[in-house]
Amino acid sequence: xxxxxxxxxxxxADPRVGDLSEGRILRAILSRLGTSGAEVGPGxxxxxxxxxxxxxxxxxxxxxxxxxxxxxxxxxxxxxFKAAAVNLADIAAMGARPTCLLVALAMPDxxxxxxxEALADGLRAGCDSLAPGCAVEGGDLTVSDTLTIAVxxxxxxxxxxxxLRSGARxxxxxxxxxxxxxxxxxxxLLFDRFRNAAGQPTGVTxxxxxxxERRDLAAQLxxxxxxxxxxxxxxxxATAMMDVSDGLVLDATRMAEAxxxxxxxxxxxxxxxxxxxxxxxxxxxxxxxxxxxGFRQIGRVVPQGAHPVLVDGEPHTGRxxxxxxxxxxxxxx
Amino acid sequence: xxxxxxxxxxxxADPRVGDLSEGRILRAILSRLGTSGAEVGPGxxxxxxxxxxxxxxxxxxxxxxxxxxxxxxxxxxxxxFKAAAVNLADIAAMGARPTCLLVALAMPDxxxxxxxEALADGLRAGCDSLAPGCAVEGGDLTVSDTLTIAVxxxxxxxxxxxxLRSGARxxxxxxxxxxxxxxxxxxxLLFDRFRNAAGQPTGVTxxxxxxxERRDLAAQLxxxxxxxxxxxxxxxxATAMMDVSDGLVLDATRMAEAxxxxxxxxxxxxxxxxxxxxxxxxxxxxxxxxxxxGFRQIGRVVPQGAHPVLVDGEPHTGRxxxxxxxxxxxxxx
Numbered sequence: 127x128x129x130x131x132x133x134x135x136x137x138x139a140d141p142r143v144g145d146l147s148e149g150r151i152l153r154a155i156l157s158r159l160g161t162s163g164a165e166v167g168p169g170x171x172x173x174x175x176x177x178x179x180x181x182x183x184x185x186x187x188x189x190x191x192x193x194x195x196x197x198x199x200x201x202x203x204x205x206x207f208k209a210a211a212v213n214l215a216d217i218a219a220m221g222a223r224p225t226c227l228l229v230a231l232a233m234p235d236x237x238x239x240x241x242x243e244a245l246a247d248g249l250r251a252g253c254d255s256l257a258p259g260c261a262v263e264g265g266d267l268t269v270s271d272t273l274t275i276a277v278x279x280x281x282x283x284x285x286x287x288x289x290l291r292s293g294a295r296x297x298x299x300x301x302x303x304x305x306x307x308x309x310x311x312x313x314x315l316l317f318d319r320f321r322n323a324a325g326q327p328t329g330v331t332x333x334x335x336x337x338x339e340r341r342d343l344a345a346q347l348x349x350x351x352x353x354x355x356x357x358x359x360x361x362x363x364a365t366a367m368m369d370v371s372d373g374l375v376l377d378a379t380r381m382a383e384a385x386x387x388x389x390x391x392x393x394x395x396x397x398x399x400x401x402x403x404x405x406x407x408x409x410x411x412x413x414x415x416x417x418x419x420g421f422r423q424i425g426r427v428v429p430q431g432a433h434p435v436l437v438d439g440e441p442h443t444g445r446x447x448x449x450x451x452x453x454x455x456x457x458x459x
Numbered sequence: 460x461x462x463x464x465x466x467x468x469x470x471x472a473d474p475r476v477g478d479l480s481e482g483r484i485l486r487a488i489l490s491r492l493g494t495s496g497a498e499v500g501p502g503x504x505x506x507x508x509x510x511x512x513x514x515x516x517x518x519x520x521x522x523x524x525x526x527x528x529x530x531x532x533x534x535x536x537x538x539x540f541k542a543a544a545v546n547l548a549d550i551a552a553m554g555a556r557p558t559c560l561l562v563a564l565a566m567p568d569x570x571x572x573x574x575x576e577a578l579a580d581g582l583r584a585g586c587d588s589l590a591p592g593c594a595v596e597g598g599d600l601t602v603s604d605t606l607t608i609a610v611x612x613x614x615x616x617x618x619x620x621x622x623l624r625s626g627a628r629x630x631x632x633x634x635x636x637x638x639x640x641x642x643x644x645x646x647x648l649l650f651d652r653f654r655n656a657a658g659q660p661t662g663v664t665x666x667x668x669x670x671x672e673r674r675d676l677a678a679q680l681x682x683x684x685x686x687x688x689x690x691x692x693x694x695x696x697a698t699a700m701m702d703v704s705d706g707l708v709l710d711a712t713r714m715a716e717a718x719x720x721x722x723x724x725x726x727x728x729x730x731x732x733x734x735x736x737x738x739x740x741x742x743x744x745x746x747x748x749x750x751x752x753g754f755r756q757i758g759r760v761v762p763q764g765a766h767p768v769l770v771d772g773e774p775h776t777g778r779x780x781x782x783x784x785x786x787x788x789x790x791x792x
Contacts, residue, residue, distance in 0.1 A: 165514060165621070166623065170624055171518060171549040171702050172516045172517055172550055172552070172555070172612075173517050173518065174517075174553065175516075176513065177513055177515045180509065180510055180511055180513055181498060181510055182507070182510045182613065183505045183507050184506050184508060184559075184611070184613060185505035185506065185597060186561045186562075186563045186597065186598060186599050186609070188563045188565055188599050188601045188607075188609065190565050190602065190607075192602075192604055215504075216505045217505055219504035219505070220499075220503065220504055220507065222505070226517075228517055228519045229519075230519045230520070230521045230563070230609040232521055232523050232607055232609075264517060265519060266519050266520050269523065269525075269526040270525065270526065270607060271525055271604065271605045272565075272604045272605035274521075274565060274609075276519070276521065276607075278561060278563075279505075280517060283507070288498070288507050291503055291504075368503075368504055
């Protein structure tokens with residue numbers, strides 16, 4: 127992002143960000159974000175957001191090229207959408223309504239402007255479809271060797287108490303909203319079917335996929351967590367709630383330990399138990415509450431036993447959470 | 460950050476983060492951050508912070524290894540302190556009081572735990588010394604090829620209106636709090652004196668430096684912007700304010716353009732006019748206001764002329780802002 131365009135090398139139709147001023151890139155992004163709903167939106171040293179009940183819910187999550195995504199598999203739009211979705215899910219998991227995002231984007235000079243524009247479109251589409259009223263209200267642009275998208279999400283509890291991981295009580299119903307296992311299957315599909323002989327990621331030819339496979343891939347690349355159901359669950363009396371990001375068994379274990387109980391889950395497929403990146407909402411409700419539409423019962427809270435989680439009455443012996451990226455660092459396509 | 464330590468390769472005294480679980484690294488960080496002042500602090504899906512006047516000020520800024528710092532020159536403590544300071548300055552520049560930080564840390568597997576601990580210590584020390592009452596209340600850990608520290612800062616206006624860049628009025632006094640030019644000189648010192656014959660950064664031997672040089676280096680590596688003066692300026696009636704991060708002339712130009720005026724500055728050294736990363740506060744005050752202690756007058760607001768900024772009556776012809784990192788990418792020490 128120099129202030130001195132290297133005109134000789136510029137592709138005028140789709141320049142590299144390294145050939146553009148920061149102001150030019152910012153204008154391209156801001157023009158795609160829609161109207162600010164903030165008291166002070168992008169453009170000053172900081173944004174000023176409303177926090178109507180005198181509190182603000184805040185979380186940050188980062189997507190890093192290599193460990194978290196590959197450009198051969200994800201479009202800019204996908205990445206913007208996913209970066210929004212995974213952060214909105216953390217706000218929803220507190221029982222809150224997302225109000226705004228701040229986006230810190232660090233990218234190589236070689237990044238094309240069209241990619242940045244698609245990423246901005248994806249951020250906006252993610253907010254508009256998953257959390258209407260939430261928008262990008264600030265951010266930061268930096269140069270980096272590694273494409274990195276760090277998103278901060280803020281939200282409002284609208285006067286309610288936050289729904290913590292630690293509130294599950296013996297006798298509560300365990301319920302989940304959103305899909306389990308699809309995003310993990312989508313990731314396995316990418317690793318199995320869209321790498322070349324050298325193991326490098328290749329473009330995704332969606333025409334080769336069956337409908338169920340396309341759904342799995344979409345859950346991985348452009349997840350649509352049930353954001354609005356977070357506040358609904360809180361209003362309905364959820365006693366505990368969290369985002370299922372690292373696999374149902376692993377996250378249920380965290381909730382069980384924080385609540386000092388055991389979660390006795392019904393039988394599930396291995397994919398549902400161990401898949402990552404679902405961004406479903408795991409919640410517990412008092413037994414006499416009618417579950418809100420979108421939640422389904424998957425178990426019961428029982429007194430703390432030797433195991434924090436039981437599946438169909440037994441401790442889980444299979445894989446709990448799965449991360450194929452972590453030990454796969456030979457290629458960065 | 461695997462869940463399976465590779466015991467054979469672990470330096471038990473100072474392990475690599477790649478040999479530790481995420482939980483282990485988090486515990487090391489959290490134990491260094493002091494007591495949470497939040498309604499919900501670190502450990503759940505999101506933090507819940509107080510926003511006493513029903514609004515929250517929010518900003519994000521990123522430090523990336525390569526373009527923004529070099530590990531040969533900065534310690535983990537320096538980086539934590541600086542990452543806090545530059546974000547606190549953006550909150551202060553709105554006239555607000557910083558209330559909390561969220562820290563997204565993306566780091567190579569090779570990063571030593573001692574470095575992460577020093578970084579956490581630096582974040583805490585930066586908050587404690589520059590913005591007492593502000594603390595790290597959340598964050599995110601990720602693996603990356605490139606060490607990246609993205610910090611979100613939140614703040615409270617405590618019932619005041621935000622002080623924007625656009626509020627400077629003809630007749631106002633232009634004033635600054637904090638040092639100008641030191642951080643830029645410190646950076647020049649690093650580039651001039653602490654690189655080897657191949658141009659690669661080498662360790663800083665502070666014993667070789669004169670007192671003034673040590674002060675310049677400290678301003679670059681561990682800046683101490685006048686954070687508390689942001690709220691003081693707002694209470695005193697500042698009409699416009701901003702953080703001077705890209706050099707006085709460049710940032711004064713931004714304020715002049717946002718306010719549709721010209722800023723007529725007194726004569727300054729070239730280093731003060733063009734140095735970057737000062738994180739001083741540039742503000743305008745009504746002429747009849749006694750400047751708060753810590754601010755000094757450096758000019759006057761005059762009607763918009765052909766040039767947004769005048770220095771000693773003339774347009775500035777020298778360097779406006781300087782970034783030697785940007786075009787220096789051959790080494791990453």
